[in-house]
Amino acid sequence: MRGFTLIETIVTIAIFALIMGVVSGFLVVGYRVQGYTFQQAVAIGEARKGVEIMVKEIREARPGDDGSYIIEKADNYEFIFYSDIDKDEATERVRYFIEGTNFKKGVIEPQGWPITYNPANENIVVLSQYVRNLPPIFHYYNGQGEELIDLPTRLKDTKLMKVYLVINIDPSRPPQNFELESAVQIRNLKTNL
Structure with a gap:
């Protein structure tokens, strides 16, 4: 067998x-x-798209409808400015900021007469998750390309900005951090026409 x-x-x-x-x-x-x-890859794609939109909006910044200066706040991790981001002929107050590991955008539409920007009406959306920035997100430069360190001079002398985001879903495992960097010149503030 x-x-x-x-x-x-x-x-x-x-x-x-x-x-x-x-x-x-x-x-x-x-x-x-x-x-x-x-x-x-999805996180990096979201961050890229967010940076592209942000750069376009910053480039087209203009004074607020209430007469506010183009730049309201210029911190390392928060930037507030005015721009017509939705092309409705009204200038919105736009705020980009980091909260935890989320990079967010807040928008306030102008209201009433006299025109005001009420912070209670801010519409906030998350542009990118998994942001791991220890270095500043925003860098500010004057017309000669020198970085502005002091906060008061940032408001009046900024002509060029750099945006720097570090993206990583889980820093404890590979791949390493993905870094996004973009520069933008604010059209209504530049003097070298």
């Missing part, structure tokens, strides 16, 4: 189970890595 003995059957099943375990392990690890990579 030909056939498998009990020992041969057990060894065959054990080898098959071991091979299936290894293959399953590779699949699980592969799906985890792919999922993490996909999340990182």
Whole structure:
């Protein structure tokens, strides 16, 4: 009689189970890595889109409808300015800021007569998640390209800005931080026409 003995059957099943375990392990690890990579790519894409929109809005900044100066606040992690971001001929108050690991945008529409910008009516949206900035997000420069450090001089002398975002879903595992940087010249403040 030909056939498998009990020992041969057990060894065959054990080898098959071991091979299936290894293959399953590779699949699980592969799906985890792919999922993490996909999340990182989505986060980077959101940040890129947010920076592109922000740069366009900052470039087109103008005085507020209430007579406010173009730049209201110029901090390392918060920037407030006025711009017609929705092309309705009304100038909105726009605020970009970091809250935790979320990079956000707040918009206030002008209201009433005399025109006011009521902070209670601010509409806030998240532009990008997983922002891990230790260095400042916003850098401010004068017309000669010198960085402005003092807050009071930032308001009156800023002509050029750099935006710097660091994106990483989980800093404890690869890939490393993804850095986005963009520069923008504020058209209504530039003097080198």
